[in-house]
Amino acid sequence: MAQETLTGAEMVLKALTDQGVEVIFGYPGGAVLPIYDEIFKQNKIRHILVRHEQAAVHAAEGYARSTGKVGVVLVTSGPGATNAVTGLLDAMMDSIPVVCLTGQVPTHLIGNDAFQEADTTGITRPCTKHNYLVKDGNALARTIHEAFYVAQTGRPGPVVIDLPKDILMGKGSYEGPSKVQHKSYRPQIKGDLNRIEEAVEMLSKARKPLLYCGGGVINSGPAASQLLTQFAKMTNFPVTLTLMGLGAFPGSDPQFLGMVGMHGTYEANWAMHDCDVMVCIGARFDDRVTGRLNAFAPNSKKIHIDIDPSSVNKNVQVDCAIIGDVGHVLEDMIKVWKSRQANVDAAALDAWWKQIGEWRARDCLRYQQGDQIIKPQYALQRLNELTKGRETYFSTEVGQHQMWAAQFLTFDKPNRWLTSGGLGTMGYGLPAAMGVQVAHPDALVIDVAGEASIMMNIQEMSTLMQYRLPVKVFILNNRYMGMVRQWQELLHGGRYSESYSESLPDFVKLAEAFGAVGLRADKVSEVDDVIKEMIEVNRPVIVDCAVDQTENCFPMIPSGAAHNEMLLGPADQVAKPISEDGMVLV
Amino acid sequence: MMQKEEIVRHTFSVLVNNEAGVLARVIGLFSGRGYNIDSLTVAEVDVHEKLSRITIVTSGTPMIIEQIKAQLGRLVPVHKVRDLTVEGPHVSRELALVKVVGSGEKRVESLRIADIFRARVVDSTNESFVFEIVGATEKLDAFINLMEPLGLADVSRTGVAAIARGPKPL
Missing domain, CATH: 3.30.70.260 (ACT domain)
Structure with missing residues (x-):
């Protein structure tokens, strides 16, 4: 059988095309010039030139998270690869499928400290799902196809392919994607039916059940979100979502208790603490969710559905583990529930809902909006209100604004919410929003930002201008690294060490300098008009919204505390000093 | 807690x-x-x-x-x-090369102990032996401990290779 002989760079483009790739986020350099030459010669794949490699990875994450496809990154050797590392680890922690092609010095120079050489596979080994160094042109195409398989199969994640320049210039034979089968990696997709029956049995006896769902539901695809909703509707069980899971169940549904965890709602966290059967679906008992482990949901039986066996029994011992894809398991669970005509204890469930209603009545997200200074919560509530009914995607940076956005924005569909959950990467939001806008040119894409975070990847405004991507940056400007300041207030005696945002730029002029639109809101009365104008303008916009400098993000479970020890507001914090054990935790 | x-x-x-x-x-x-x-x-x-x-x-x-x-x-x-520890009985073996330097009674004693442990001499000079010993980790530990007062000079161990007992492969 005659196989095509192509140069390495030609094979890269052909393999990407065969994988259905439509867009690459990248930045050129010496080691990847042959690939850029091939990009120049074709017009099937679009290349988005970012201004920093970290942003290329975040943009690819945004693209991937909002479409369910694999995001593709292309960077050069050495600094190109090292700059991408933060993005790779971000994708790893949040299970986002990304394939990152990195240039490398020619094979005979590897290990010689050559110009722009870095041990890319060594550096990225712990922050990728898998990585490759291609040393044989004939293995190149197969490696790329395998990388796409690994990135999106099982628990998704980033995969790096390191490409020495001589491999890109030299010839090799091309293999199509259909011929490639992975030797060892075959994650379990279908759940064990015995375990599923066991879970249904446990749930039918539950008096205080809770569905605790995370990003795994979204990774499993939109069908999984529908199945989750169907299951919740069949059973009338309350649902809470993690930060990564927002949108997996309709946020406006009365069965939704709000987000769980450190800055989750009172009702969600108390339900978590008091429930008797918990189903963890595509979430991982993260320390932001569990609070103090030995006080976590002490009287509950726990069922855990996860595609990654290493997530099970890592932090919390569970009673019934179901390894498999969330969508497949939920489908089977619904079937078993129906076929067994399982019933819930309606009276107990009523009492449970009544209890939840009492917690809800505490109205934990309440805040006091005066008539002058804008409260950040108010700005987000208006943003939520004024974007309703549109096709809207929200990304965030990291900090207080991120938690407020999670609390006050409503997501009724999956894939509409993009945030750096696991790694907590400041500077994530703007490039991620860029990736979303590339994938959804007609959608309204808003990056909710803080004035400190936005400075970390502000250079991407230039990319937005170049490709006419009308991303909206909505800065909640409190002139502090708000979350750092909040912790310093609560834990370090109000000594605000280095957490103020000094010498900030004039964000309106900054927007204009990039050629974008700058808007400002200083008073409550200006908020609506500014948001409306931001939405109407079909260009990139930066909104500088000056908000209350001292507002803290509540409710809050202090580190080292249990769910039922959460602080509801400023009045709580004096009464309960944070323990020394808790101080050590982040 | x-x-x-x-x-x-x-x-x-x-x-x-x-x-x-x-x-x-x-x-x-x-x-x-x-x-x-x-x-x-x-x-x-x-x-x-x-x-x-x-x-x-x-x-x-x-x-x-x-x-x-x-x-x-x-x-x-x-x-x-x-x-292997959970999934039924298994055999685990390690190999060590042990260099013992000495003369007189100590030298003879090291040979005697090597014989008891079924260690083989794989190199010899007038003042030294290199023993090769195979067995479970604990057996190697015991042998090396006994060699300590007899002029133990150097040890190289392979680490454990293990396999399940019975007909079933991995």
Whole structure:
């Protein structure tokens, strides 16, 4: 059988095309010039030139998270690869499928400290799902196809392919994607039916059940979100979502208790603490969710559905583990529930809902909006209100604004919410929003930002201008690294060490300098008009919204505390000093 | 308070693709997550399929041991992970080369003990022996301890290779 002989760079483009790739986020350099030459010669794949490699990875994450496809990154050797590392680890922690092609010095120079050489596979080994160094042109195409398989199969994640320049210039034979089968990696997709029956049995006896769902539901695809909703509707069980899971169940549904965890709602966290059967679906008992482990949901039986066996029994011992894809398991669970005509204890469930209603009545997200200074919560509530009914995607940076956005924005569909959950990467939001806008040119894409975070990847405004991507940056400007300041207030005696945002730029002029639109809101009365104008303008916009400098993000479970020890507001914090054990935790 | 769980020692057999970086991945997993490696051996066992077998002896709480197994299984080039300690009886062997330097009665005594342990002399000079000894880790430990007062000069150990008893392969 005659196989095509192509140069390495030609094979890269052909393999990407065969994988259905439509867009690459990248930045050129010496080691990847042959690939850029091939990009120049074709017009099937679009290349988005970012201004920093970290942003290329975040943009690819945004693209991937909002479409369910694999995001593709292309960077050069050495600094190109090292700059991408933060993005790779971000994708790893949040299970986002990304394939990152990195240039490398020619094979005979590897290990010689050559110009722009870095041990890319060594550096990225712990922050990728898998990585490759291609040393044989004939293995190149197969490696790329395998990388796409690994990135999106099982628990998704980033995969790096390191490409020495001589491999890109030299010839090799091309293999199509259909011929490639992975030797060892075959994650379990279908759940064990015995375990599923066991879970249904446990749930039918539950008096205080809770569905605790995370990003795994979204990774499993939109069908999984529908199945989750169907299951919740069949059973009338309350649902809470993690930060990564927002949108997996309709946020406006009365069965939704709000987000769980450190800055989750009172009702969600108390339900978590008091429930008797918990189903963890595509979430991982993260320390932001569990609070103090030995006080976590002490009287509950726990069922855990996860595609990654290493997530099970890592932090919390569970009673019934179901390894498999969330969508497949939920489908089977619904079937078993129906076929067994399982019933819930309606009276107990009523009492449970009544209890939840009492917690809800505490109205934990309440805040006091005066008539002058804008409260950040108010700005987000208006943003939520004024974007309703549109096709809207929200990304965030990291900090207080991120938690407020999670609390006050409503997501009724999956894939509409993009945030750096696991790694907590400041500077994530703007490039991620860029990736979303590339994938959804007609959608309204808003990056909710803080004035400190936005400075970390502000250079991407230039990319937005170049490709006419009308991303909206909505800065909640409190002139502090708000979350750092909040912790310093609560834990370090109000000594605000280095957490103020000094010498900030004039964000309106900054927007204009990039050629974008700058808007400002200083008073409550200006908020609506500014948001409306931001939405109407079909260009990139930066909104500088000056908000209350001292507002803290509540409710809050202090580190080292249990769910039922959460602080509801400023009045709580004096009464309960944070323990020394808790101080050590982040 | 978290109850203090006892530390247990387990032996894992891991079948992996013999490709560049696979050992670094396994070791990086252990160092990155703070797991212990008591012993580690690796060699190719299937030339045609390019498979290597790694034997790892590790210790930790039962929860950590379960995590180690799951984390190893999650590595892309890993085919199989077996916890030999859990999955029935197994044989584990180690080889050591032990250099003993001395003369007179001590030299004779070292030979006598080597004979009891069925260690072989693989190198000899007028003032030294190199013994080769094969057996379970504890047997090697005992032999080396006995050699200590008799002029123990150098030890090289291979680490543990292990395999399940009975007809079933990995």
